[in-house]
Amino acid sequence: xxxxxxxxxxxxxxxxxxxxxxxxxxxxxxxxxxxxxxxxxxxxxxxxxxxxxxxxxxxxxxxxxxxxxxxxxxxxxxxxxxxxxxxxxxxxxxxxxxxxxxxxxxxxxxxxxxxxxxxxxxxxxxxxxxxxxxxxxxxxxxxxxxxxxxxxxxxxxxxxxxxxxxxxxxxxxxxxxxxxxxxxxxxxxxxxxxxxxxxxxxxxxxxxxxxxxxxxxxxxxxxxxxxxxxxxxxxxxxxxxxxxxxxxxxxxxxxxxxxxxxxxxxxxxxxxxxxxxxxxxxxxxxxxxxxxxxxxxxxxxxxxxxxxxxxxxxxxxxxxxxxxxxxxxxxxxxxxxxxxxxxxxxxxxxxxxxxxxxxxxxxxxxxxxxxxxxxxxxxxxxxxxxxxxxxxxxxxxxxxxxxxxxxxxxxxxxxxxxxxxxxxxxxxxxxxxxxxxxxxxxxxxxxxxxxxxxxxxxxxxxxxxxxxxxxxxxxxxxxxxxxxxxxxxxxxxxxxxxxxxxxxxxxxxxxxxxxxxxxxxxxxxxxxxxxxxxxxxxxxxxxxxxxxxxxxxxxxxxxxxxxxxxxxxxxxxxxxxxxxxxxxxxxxxxxxxxxxxxxxxxxxxxxxxxxxxxxxxxxxxxxxxxxxxxxxxxxxx
Numbered sequence: 001x002x003x004x005x006x007x008x009x010x011x012x013x014x015x016x017x018x019x020x021x022x023x024x025x026x027x028x029x030x031x032x033x034x035x036x037x038x039x040x041x042x043x044x045x046x047x048x049x050x051x052x053x054x055x056x057x058x059x060x061x062x063x064x065x066x067x068x069x070x071x072x073x074x075x076x077x078x079x080x081x082x083x084x085x086x087x088x089x090x091x092x093x094x095x096x097x098x099x100x101x102x103x104x105x106x107x108x109x110x111x112x113x114x115x116x117x118x119x120x121x122x123x124x125x126x127x128x129x130x131x132x133x134x135x136x137x138x139x140x141x142x143x144x145x146x147x148x149x150x151x152x153x154x155x156x157x158x159x160x161x162x163x164x165x166x167x168x169x170x171x172x173x174x175x176x177x178x179x180x181x182x183x184x185x186x187x188x189x190x191x192x193x194x195x196x197x198x199x200x201x202x203x204x205x206x207x208x209x210x211x212x213x214x215x216x217x218x219x220x221x222x223x224x225x226x227x228x229x230x231x232x233x234x235x236x237x238x239x240x241x242x243x244x245x246x247x248x249x250x251x252x253x254x255x256x257x258x259x260x261x262x263x264x265x266x267x268x269x270x271x272x273x274x275x276x277x278x279x280x281x282x283x284x285x286x287x288x289x290x291x292x293x294x295x296x297x298x299x300x301x302x303x304x305x306x307x308x309x310x311x312x313x314x315x316x317x318x319x320x321x322x323x324x325x326x327x328x329x330x331x332x333x334x335x336x337x338x339x340x341x342x343x344x345x346x347x348x349x350x351x352x353x354x355x356x357x358x359x360x361x362x363x364x365x366x367x368x369x370x371x372x373x374x375x376x377x378x379x380x381x382x383x384x385x386x387x388x389x390x391x392x393x394x395x396x397x398x399x400x401x402x403x404x405x406x407x408x409x410x411x412x413x414x415x416x417x418x419x420x421x422x423x424x425x426x427x428x429x430x431x432x433x434x435x436x437x438x439x440x441x442x443x444x445x446x447x448x449x450x451x452x453x454x455x456x457x458x459x460x461x462x463x464x465x466x467x468x469x470x471x472x473x474x475x476x477x478x479x480x481x482x483x484x485x486x487x488x489x490x491x492x493x494x495x496x497x498x499x500x501x502x503x504x505x506x507x508x509x510x511x512x513x514x515x516x517x518x519x520x521x522x523x524x525x526x527x528x529x530x531x532x533x534x535x536x537x538x539x540x541x542x543x544x545x546x547x548x549x550x551x552x553x554x555x556x557x558x559x560x561x562x563x564x565x566x567x568x569x570x571x572x573x574x575x576x577x578x579x580x581x582x583x584x585x586x587x588x589x590x591x592x593x594x595x596x597x598x599x600x601x602x603x604x605x606x607x608x609x610x611x612x613x614x615x616x617x618x619x620x621x622x623x624x625x626x627x628x629x630x631x632x633x634x635x636x637x
Contacts, residue, residue, distance in 0.1 A: 009254050009284045010034035011277045012078065014226070014265040017043060021067045025077070031274040037118065037263060040079045040105040049100040050093070061104065065112055078146075079109045079117040087129040099132055106136045109143055116144040116223070118199065121182050130189035137195055144195050146223055147186055149179045151200040152207060180216060184546065187220075187477065192588065194481040199224035199263070202231055202246065209248035212543045218256045219475040219509025219545075225253055229266040232276065240270045240279055247283060254284040256506055258301060258478075300579070302508075304482050304501040307437060307581065310361070311444050312635035314390040320364045328575035329564060330370050333432070336463050336558035337374035340430055344461070345380045354381045354409075358428035360417035360452050361435050362386035364396040365404075371432060372408055383409040383426070389416040418451030427457045431523070433464070438502050438566070438581040440469040440554030441603065444610060444634055446520045446531040453523055462522035467556035469517040470567055471583075473539055473547055473597055476508035480548040483584045497586040498625045499632030500612065504579045505551060511591065512539035514553055514567060517601060531610075533603040536617075538596055547589040550599065550614070552581035583614055585622060595619050609633035 014037035018024045021038060028036045041047075041062040068074055082105065085098045102119075109117045119133070133145055183198050190196045198220050207213035227250075232240035242250065253260055264276045308315065324330075337357070345353045357375075359367045368386045375382040386397050394414040401412050413420055422428075431452065437443035449462065456462070486496045518533040555565035565571055566578045591597060598618040604611055611629030615622050626632055 009281075010259070010261045011280050012037055012224070012261055012263040013273055013277075014080075014263050015039075021063060021077075022069075025068060025073060029076070031272075032277055033273075035076050035078050035115075035261065037078045037080055037265075039082065040109055040117070041082055043083055046082075046084060047097070047101055047104070049097060062108065071113060074112045075115055077112070077114055079105070079112075079114045081105050081117060081119055083120075087132055088125045088127060095128065099128070102129075102132050103136065106133075106143075110136070110141045114143060116146050116197075118146045118148050118224075120148040121186060124182050124185050126182065126186040127189060130186050133186075133196065134190050134193065137190075137193055142195075144197055144223070146197050146199045147183055148199050148201060148226065149183050151179070151202050151217070152205060152213075153177045153179050178544075180213075181544070183220070188546075188588075188590075192477055192480060192484075194221070194477075194485070197221040197223040199226060199261075201226040201265075202228070202249070204231055206245050206249050209245070209252040214249065214252065216475070216509045216543055216545060218253070219477075219507065221477050221481075221507070222253065222257050222260065224261040224263050225250070226263045226265050227276075227280070229264065229269045229276065232269065232279075234270070238270070240275050242279075242283070250280065250283050258507060300504045301506040302476075302478050302482065302503060304479075304486060304503050304582075305579075307442055307500060307502050307634075309443070309634055310390075310435070311448065312637065314392060315363070317364075317392070317396075320393065323577050324364065324366050326575055326577040328572050329434070329577045330366050332558060332562055332564055332572070333367055333434070333463065334370040334374045334377075336560075336562040337371050337430065337432065338378050339562065340461050340463065340559050341374060341378040341380040341382070344429060345378075350380050354383055355429040356385070356426055357382045357430045357432060358385045358387060358422075358455055359432045360387045360455070361433050361448070362388040362393070362397060362412075363390075363434075364393050365400050367432050367434060368397075368400075368405070368410060371430075372405065372410075383411070385411050385413055385422065385426075385428070387413045387415060387417050387420055389414070417448060417455065420452075420455065422455060428455050428460050429457060431456050431460055431462045433462075436464070436467060436554065436556060436578070438554065438578045439500070439552040440467040440556065441518060441520055441531070442500070442581065442612075442634065444636065446524075446529075447605075447610065447636060449522045450524050450529040450531070456523055460523065461559065464522065464556040464558045464564075466519060466521045467554055468519040470514035470553040470555070471517045471537060471599065471601060472514035472551050472553075473511040473591075473599065474505070474508045474549060474551050474582075475511060475545045476505065476548050477546070478507040479503065479505065479582055480584065480588060483549075495631035497584050498630070500552065501582045501584075502579050503582050505582065508551070509545060510551070510568075511541060511543070511545050511547065512597070513569075514551070515539070517552075518603060531603070532605050533601075535601055537599045537601070539599065541591045541593055541595045541597055544593045545591050547585065547591055547597070547616070549582055549584040552583060554578075583612070583625075585614075585616075585625065587622065589616065589620060589622065591619065600624075604629070608637070609635055 012035040013028050013033045018038045085102050087098045089095050235241045262280050357371045368384055371384050388394050397412045401410050435443055435445035435448050483496055515537050517535055553567045555567050557563050599616050602613040611633040613624050613626050615624040
């Protein structure tokens with residue numbers, strides 16, 4: 001099943017017990033369920049590994065792998081461990097028995113090549129359970145562990161889970177009642193292993209879909225949402241439906257999470273189980289307004305990409321083509337050029353005044369076309385220079401000059417903008433560029449436009465005229481693990497944690513709203529331009545969370561009121577030319593609610609390169625990342 005964004009959404013049926021796995025599996029498949037959840041062993045069969053009547057009992061402890069006909073069938077079964085397992089009980093015999101039972105069942109699940117095993121957690125004490133889980137996540141297996149926790153704590157007092165602990169180590173009552181802490185304890189102790197995921201069980205009360213509690217869960221590797229049949233109500237026609245808060249939760253999870261699995265649990269309270277499946281499918285497939293950004297980003301969610309370096313590297317035709325499809329950016333540029341021409345040339349001079357529009361970094365010419373369209377709309381005369389250093393893109397420009405811009409005053413210049421020397425009477429009235437990266441200045445727009453200052457008249461207009469970068473702290477175990485596994489370029493130890501990545505971020509929680517970082521203005525009238533920057537930002541931690549790095553954005557003023565932005569609060573609707581940028585940190589940092597997070601960020605330059613450095617100094621200092629640009633830099637030549 002897919003939702004309207006073509007993101008996989010599966011519905012699974014959970015069985016508390018199974019008498020004949022083959023019959024149960026076939027029936028569930030026939031009714032359209034993608035998976036079934038089934039116990040790995042009979043719930044009443046308590047094994048005794050040390051002493052007891054069943055210690056030497058002969059025969060298998062569970063069903064054979066031959067009860068399903070193929071490996072493909074087993075790949076649609078999610079295992080559940082025995083309900084009496086408690087690896088963190090204070091009773092030593094029960095603890096050891098639980099450890100042995102869990103290891104036995106996980107080993108058998110690996111033997112069956114099950115996609116996942118669900119392990120419930122009922123409190124914050126998960127130390128020994130974490131150790132056992134980690135011992136089974138060896139490289140030779142691919143099984144996932146889904147940690148099941150209630151979405152909201154069903155019981156306010158959880159003192160029973162702290163027996164045997166001293167007062168100094170006892171969690172606060174708020175943490176004990178916050179099931180996210182149960183998951184976070186286990187996630188931390190298993191070293192944020194990418195095969196340890198979380199599934200939440202929904203109750204009668206659910207948090208607000210747009211509230212901090214739910215948004216924090218969406219920043220976790222959420223693989224499944226368990227929907228007990230008792231949370232469904234019956235509509236007038238006798239069919240199962242969810243209340244509006246539950247509907248909002250399902251839609252939000254379906255739109256934000258990768259390959260999410262909705263698991264229907266409990267007894268059937270309506271005519272047939274497939275009614276629940278059909279209703280969930282209806283919820284997640286309801287049509288919404290077409291969003292060009294959603295269409296473009298399909299398949300790129302949380303996919304790390306190296307930032308472009310158009311100064312050092314010549315872009316490929318495919319890259320140009322992707323950006324040229326943006327339905328918003330070039331319309332905004334055209335609007336900015338149109339208003340600038342109207343302001344520079346009075347109506348009575350429109351026939352005599354010829355404005356020199358210099359498009360620097362012209363690529364394959366979309367800004368040239370935008371300038372010509374703006375001039376026709378404004379009824380103003382222009383002479384356009386298309387300046388481009390990429391000799392391959394110049395071929396396209398020269399072709400367009402003959403075939404598309406025939407009769408227009410367009411001159412193609414094959415040169416780096418910093419080296420081009422136009423005739424003295426052909427200096428630019430308008431200098432137009434699209435040199436901005438996901439962080440505003442990360443594709444060296446400041447250095448390029450400062451280097452092109454000699455192309456402009458004293459009163460010339462730069463489009464864009466300014467841009468500002470923004471930074472916000474985020475929690476995203478998925479992005480952290482993506483970086484941790486990204487070892488294609490090892491320059492120094494952990495260098496993959498000392499460089500930014502362009503990434504469409506979905507599976508993340510924003511700890512605090514973005515704050516402005518660096519701003520650049522053009523034309524820069526400083527006699528000796530200095531584009532180094534340093535700023536310290538202080539964020540409020542409103543919700544206890546884990547810091548995995550920082551999201552970067554930018555907004556730009558093209559001209560007067562014409563702007564473009566990828567800032568979450570001001571994002572230009574439908575624009576997809578830029579994804580946010582992600583600055584990771586080497587080790588996750590636990591942040592307590594009510595504390596301050598102090599972030600330090602630098603933009604530094606030498607003769608050969610530009611680079612960023614970053615760290616935090618509170619609540620606990622961490623090492624400065626990327627000193628001297630040792631792992632990542634942006635080349636000036």
